[in-house]
Amino acid sequence: MKRFADLHLRAPLEDQTKAESMVRKASELRYKLVAIPLPLQVTKQQVIQLKHICNDAKVDLATRVNFSPRNSNELLQSLRRFRRKFEIVAVRCHTKDVARQAAKDRRVDLLQFSVTNLRQRFFNEAEAELASQAFASLEIELAPILQLTSYSRIRLLSRLRKEVATAERLRVPITLSSGATDEQFMRGPYDYAALTTLFDLPMSSALRALSENPWVTVARNREKLSPDYVAPGIRVVGRRTDD
Amino acid sequence: MIKREKRRYLALEVAGEQPVDERTLLDAVQASVRKLFGEYGASKTNLKLITYIPEKRQFVLRCSHTMLEKVRAAIASITEINGKPAAIHVVGVSGTLKALSKKT
Numbered sequence: 001m002k003r004f005a006d007l008h009l010r011a012p013l014e015d016q017t018k019a020e021s022m023v024r025k026a027s028e029l030r031y032k033l034v035a036i037p038l039p040l041q042v043t044k045q046q047v048i049q050l051k052h053i054c055n056d057a058k059v060d061l062a063t064r065v066n067f068s069p070r071n072s073n074e075l076l077q078s079l080r081r082f083r084r085k086f087e088i089v090a091v092r093c094h095t096k097d098v099a100r101q102a103a104k105d106r107r108v109d110l111l112q113f114s115v116t117n118l119r120q121r122f123f124n125e126a127e128a129e130l131a132s133q134a135f136a137s138l139e140i141e142l143a144p145i146l147q148l149t150s151y152s153r154i155r156l157l158s159r160l161r162k163e164v165a166t167a168e169r170l171r172v173p174i175t176l177s178s179g180a181t182d183e184q185f186m187r188g189p190y191d192y193a194a195l196t197t198l199f200d201l202p203m204s205s206a207l208r209a210l211s212e213n214p215w216v217t218v219a220r221n222r223e224k225l226s227p228d229y230v231a232p233g234i235r236v237v238g239r240r241t242d243d
Numbered sequence: 244m245i246k247r248e249k250r251r252y253l254a255l256e257v258a259g260e261q262p263v264d265e266r267t268l269l270d271a272v273q274a275s276v277r278k279l280f281g282e283y284g285a286s287k288t289n290l291k292l293i294t295y296i297p298e299k300r301q302f303v304l305r306c307s308h309t310m311l312e313k314v315r316a317a318i319a320s321i322t323e324i325n326g327k328p329a330a331i332h333v334v335g336v337s338g339t340l341k342a343l344s345k346k347t
Contacts, residue, residue, distance in 0.1 A: 145320070146320055146322050147322070183258070184258075184328045184329070187330070188332055190315070194316040195316045197312045197313065198316055203312065
């Protein structure tokens with residue numbers, strides 16, 4: 001049985017009731033893992049509170065941060081300062097420079113592009129090749145597909161069709177997430193998978209993008225963030241205690 | 244011999260504040276299918292509302308099995324009914340009504 005994950009549930013931290021109901025809804029929709037984007041200066045107390053909410057709903061929580069850097073230097077600075085504080089790092093690429101840097105940096109997990117300004121979608125073959133080498137995933141949010149209407153949705157679907165084909169060809173993992181800010185835009189994993197047929201993502205790939213790919217990202221990062229991690233393939237198995 | 248068309252039955256649950264009747268639900272689904280796939284696509288879905296189970300607040304809808312994913316996509320893309328925010332969740336899919344009732 002597949003374990004589904006929603007790596008971008010935009011539950012508001014300031015409204016605890018709403019956050020709670022969104023997490024509960026995710027659990028009802030059979031998600032086992034949700035990642036909630038947190039502000040950079042999030043306190044430990046806030047994270048613990050969110051973890052409590054998720055535990056009550058029987059959902060695993062992954063902490064996530066969204067970076068929107070103006071240039072590659074700003075991205076590098078943010079990564080240096082905050083990478084170890086969050087389990088998932090997503091970068092919203094507004095410029096080509098940022099997109100290329102994010103794609104080749106192994107500290108970046110998810111690449112995000114604008115859904116309204118299609119000129120700012122820089123996911124082409126060059127970007128895909130870099131992303132594929134650095135294990136970065138292309139994140140596709142599905143709530144905007146529900147929210148947009150007429151020509152903006154048509155243009156977005158057309159663009160996504162090209163990007164998905166490129167990602168599949170160059171073996172860039174795709175991660176599907178809701179990006180929902182409200183329960184109204186939350187759907188079950190199979191419904192989201194059905195929605196991806198609108199941009200010709202095969203059903204098997206869509207289900208992988210909702211289950212295996214996000215879990216692999218989270219597991220890899222949790223291992224890296226654990227105090228026993230040394231380097232890829234090397235970890236501390238025990239510590240000597242001096243009597 | 245003419246091969247009988249295969250069908251799929253979908254159990255749907257409406258999330259929203261206002262109550263929805265059978266006619267409104269079918270209209271919303273058909274409008275969404277038409278919006279996404281046009282009249283040609285809609286003609287291939289063979290949509291039919293089978294029943295409404297008030298105690299579960301569930302509707303059962305029938306469609307052609309070749310169009311199942313498209314119908315699901317159309318159902319998922321509904322965000323409002325009668326101008327009010329709503330969402331429709333597919334709670335089960337099956338080839339027979341008997342199996343569907345066991346699943347949901």
